[in-house]
Amino acid sequence: MDNKAIIEDIIKHKQLPNLKFRIKDKTEIFTKNLFYTLFDVETPVEENIQLLEVDFKELADLVCWNPEQTCGELWQSYLQKLPRILERLNLDALAIAENDPAANSVEEVYLSYPGFFAIAIYRLSHELYKFGLPLVPRLMTECAHRLTGTDINPGAVIGDSFFIDHATGVVIGETAVIKNHVKIYQGVTLGALSVERNLRNKKRHPTIEDNVTIYANATILGGGTVIGANSIVGGNAWLTSSIPENSIVTHSPTINIKKYEK
Incomplete structure (x- = not known):
C-alpha cells in the first residue's frame, strides 16, 4: 500500500x-x-x-x-x-x-x-x-x-467543609451525595454496584451524611446505600448496605504468623 x-x-x-x-x-x-x-x-x-x-x-x-x-x-x-x-x-x-x-x-x-x-x-x-x-x-x-x-465526577453533590486527606486513589461517582463536614482518606471508593448503561440518570452511588469519617481504602457501593451521620468507616471496609447514624464499621483481617523451625 x-x-x-x-x-x-x-x-x-x-x-x-x-x-x-x-x-x-x-x-x-x-x-x-x-x-x-x-x-x-x-x-x-x-x-x-x-x-x-x-x-x-x-x-x-x-x-x-x-x-x-x-x-x-x-x-x-x-x-x-x-x-x-x-x-x-x-x-x-x-x-x-x-x-x-x-x-x-x-x-x-x-x-x-x-x-x-x-x-x-x-x-x-x-x-x-x-x-x-x-x-x-x-x-x-x-x-x-x-x-x-x-477522580471526582462533576455530577456528584458535595456539601461544605469537605476534607480529602492524601487524596491518591479516591473515586467519587456521578450520583454520590456527600453532606457537610465529611472526611475521607486515600483509596476510598464511593461507587456503583453495577455499571449497566440502562442505569444512566439513576442514583447509583452512595449517600454520606454529615460528620462522617471514611478511612483509607474503604469501598462503599450502591445508590441506596446511606452512611448515617457521625459514623466512622474503618480502613479496607466493604459496604453495600446502609448503616445507621453513630455507627463504627471495622474490617478485621486474619493474621497468620509463620513459625520457623530451627
Missing part, C-alpha cells in the same frame, strides 16, 4: 467530526487560569475575568455541537456563581488546615494539598455540569484526576 492509499484509509476511519483534541487543551488552560484568578494574590481579577470569558466562549463554540444550543451565553450565569464557589472552597481549605496536624498553614493547603486541588476543580466544574455544558466539566475533573490521582 502506497502512502496515498494509507492516508486515504486513515482519513476514512476518522469518523468523529467533533473529536477535536484542542478542546482538551483549551479546557486545561481555562481551568488553570480560573484557579489562579480565584486564589493567586498576584493574578489581577478584573483582567483575568475578561480573558476567561473569551476562553469560555471559544470552548462553548467547540463543544456545543447542536446548532440550537447557545452555550456561550452561560458565562454570565457561571460568573455569578464564582463568589459563592470561592467562599465554599475557603471553608474546605480551613477544614483541611484545622483537621490535619501536618498542615502548617492554610497557604500550604492551597499550594500543596492534592485533595484541596481536586475539590476545587470539582466545585468549579459542578456548576457547569448543572448548567448542562457538554464535555467541559468532565475534562476539568479529568485534569485534576491526572494531576492528583483523585
Whole structure:
C-alpha cells in the first residue's frame, strides 16, 4: 500500500467530526487560569475575568455541537456563581488546615494539598455540569484526576467543609451525595454496584451524611446505600448496605504468623 492509499484509509476511519483534541487543551488552560484568578494574590481579577470569558466562549463554540444550543451565553450565569464557589472552597481549605496536624498553614493547603486541588476543580466544574455544558466539566475533573490521582465526577453533590486527606486513589461517582463536614482518606471508593448503561440518570452511588469519617481504602457501593451521620468507616471496609447514624464499621483481617523451625 502506497502512502496515498494509507492516508486515504486513515482519513476514512476518522469518523468523529467533533473529536477535536484542542478542546482538551483549551479546557486545561481555562481551568488553570480560573484557579489562579480565584486564589493567586498576584493574578489581577478584573483582567483575568475578561480573558476567561473569551476562553469560555471559544470552548462553548467547540463543544456545543447542536446548532440550537447557545452555550456561550452561560458565562454570565457561571460568573455569578464564582463568589459563592470561592467562599465554599475557603471553608474546605480551613477544614483541611484545622483537621490535619501536618498542615502548617492554610497557604500550604492551597499550594500543596492534592485533595484541596481536586475539590476545587470539582466545585468549579459542578456548576457547569448543572448548567448542562457538554464535555467541559468532565475534562476539568479529568485534569485534576491526572494531576492528583483523585477522580471526582462533576455530577456528584458535595456539601461544605469537605476534607480529602492524601487524596491518591479516591473515586467519587456521578450520583454520590456527600453532606457537610465529611472526611475521607486515600483509596476510598464511593461507587456503583453495577455499571449497566440502562442505569444512566439513576442514583447509583452512595449517600454520606454529615460528620462522617471514611478511612483509607474503604469501598462503599450502591445508590441506596446511606452512611448515617457521625459514623466512622474503618480502613479496607466493604459496604453495600446502609448503616445507621453513630455507627463504627471495622474490617478485621486474619493474621497468620509463620513459625520457623530451627
